[in-house]
Amino acid sequence: MKFGPVYKTPKTLLNKGTGFLSDYSHSLNPYTGCSFGCSYCYVRQMPVSTFRKEEWGTWVDVKKEAAEILRKELHKAKAKGKVTIFMSSSTDPYQPVEYKEKVTRSLLAVMADDPPDFLFVQTRSPLVRRDIDLLLLLKEKVRVSMTVETDLETVRKHFTPKAPPIAARLKTLELLAEAGVPTQATIAPVLPSSEAFPDKLKSLVDRVCVDDYFMGDGSGGKRTRSLGIRSLYEELGMEQWYDPAAYRIVQERLLTVFPGDKVLVSQKGFAP
Incomplete structure (x- = not known):
């Protein structure tokens, strides 16, 4: 069952960077929820999801007045010191609802006017190309990180049928x-x-980051294991890829093509 977006006015937008994101002063999520609904998404196991009755992937909250809230918060945060922002940690800033709502674009416009020290944009959506004009205003203070988990479209469809090709x-x-x-x-x-x-x-690209469930879901792979992800690998006859050492296969292949300092693993690849 598909629901329309819910509109909410948050009290705050900038959250303190902690844990996996402790390299950042703040994280920033333009939405709550994500309609890509990826099978392995660790957010399914977090309170933001488990407190909702609807299934992860079927609901999205749109944050109203987000630009105005960020403008004030960013100004205050910059007065206290260096501001580095990770967007986003628990939603895709360019999921389909962004086409119409443009919350992410409004936040980028605020940051183009009053730039943080660094902005990291994490997405799997081609929609990010729409905002090239604003991203260019941030110059070297921004990096767009595009999730490309595989080059095999059959694998992508199996694990993330609602995500972009x-x-x-x-x-x-x-x-x-x-x-x-x-x-x-x-x-x-x-x-x-x-x-x-x-x-x-x-x-x-001249830089690649490699991460897996065991390093990157914030629980050593426990959150992902509880989602029953292994069965998806078994259905493809590829369970050898569901292993803490599997990332090394990809890492070693990358190192035959990229310089060693341009193949980053887990947290280092997401750092400012």
Whole structure:
């Protein structure tokens, strides 16, 4: 069952960067909930999701007056010291509702006027290309990290049927790079991929981050295990990829194509 978005006015937008995001002063989520509903998303196991009756992926809260709230909070935060922002930690800032609502775009406009020291934009959506004009205003103070967990569309459809196609994400990385926006490809979580994957990325980005459930879900893989993700690998006959060492397969393939300092693992790849 599909629900329309709910509109809420938050008291605050900037949250203190903690845990996996402790390299950042703040995290920023334009929405609560995410309609991509990826099977392995660790947010399914977090209070923001478990307190809701609706299934993760079927609901989204749109944050009203977000730009005005951020403008005030950003000004205050900058007066106290360095401000580095991770957008977003528990939603995709460019999920489908953003086409109409433009909350993320309004937040970028605020930050283009009053830039933080650094902004990291994490998405799996080609919609980010719409905002190239604002991203360019942030110059070297921004990096767009595009999730590309695999180069195999059959694998993508199996694990994340509602997420954008891989080809569209790769094309977006190409367009961002051509425009001069700093980017990286983020293989997170590592899904089964082909040996040709690194070559497909080589012409698009000069920096890659690799992460998996065991390092990146904030619980050593426990949150993901409780989602029954292993069965999705078994259905494909690829359970060897559901293993704490599987990321090394991809890492080693990448290192044949990229310099060692441009293949980052887990938290380091997301740091400012």
